[in-house]
Amino acid sequence: VSPPVVGVYETVVYGRDMEALAAFYREVLGLRLVEPVDELGAAFRIADDAMLLLFDPARASLPGRPVPSHGTTGEGHIAFAVAAESLDEWRAALAAAGVSIEQEVEWGRGGHSIYVRDPAGNSVELVTGDLWPP
């Protein structure tokens, strides 16, 4: 039997244009960079115990890095929890940033999702409530 997993420490999103990708997560989503952006990627602190990492798959997948190689192509998905009372502010902030909303979903369990795309085409969801079974 395995010991418990405490939580997700690193969530990864991939994209080739790192400047544009990092600008989206920093400026549009307001996430906090904890190291300078470079050609390999970018690191944002989401909460005290969790990180969002951005990687260029062409660089992160090269062999001979100090850690195991990885890298995906295609459109990934990530959902960020936001406060229920912040949805109107989010719509205004996205509009001000020129980011169009792809879809909104009102969930049966009571939550609400706003879906946008980051500059690499990844599906980014801003969600209120807890949509999945406990």
Added chain:
Amino acid sequence: VSPPVVGVYETVVYGRDMEALAAFYREVLGLRLVEPVDELGAAFRIADDAMLLLFDPARASLPGRPVPSHGTTGEGHIAFAVAAESLDEWRAALAAAGVSIEQEVEWGRGGHSIYVRDPAGNSVELVTGDLWPP
């Protein structure tokens, strides 16, 4: 200015063989399934406020789903936080499950990582401590 992001609610890992992929996260990592596995994917609750979702990219990327399409190919990456005192138990649990350790890294900041691959080739890290700047 955007309202605050509270945390990452959904982290996604992709793979084509959903039975094998879900079995790895359920049986080897001990994560808790909250819905039955189907051909599209699987949903695990990591902590009260966070989910790990598995998707078959060939199905999740199809148009006409009730939510925006997404799906990646290639090897992704995810890191799970584990307790520092559980590393020996993890090594034993991985060995018992026939999962080989690809690499271990002792970090300068004091943490330690064990890297394995899931059945789809994604790089899965079990990490103690907080490796990134605060």
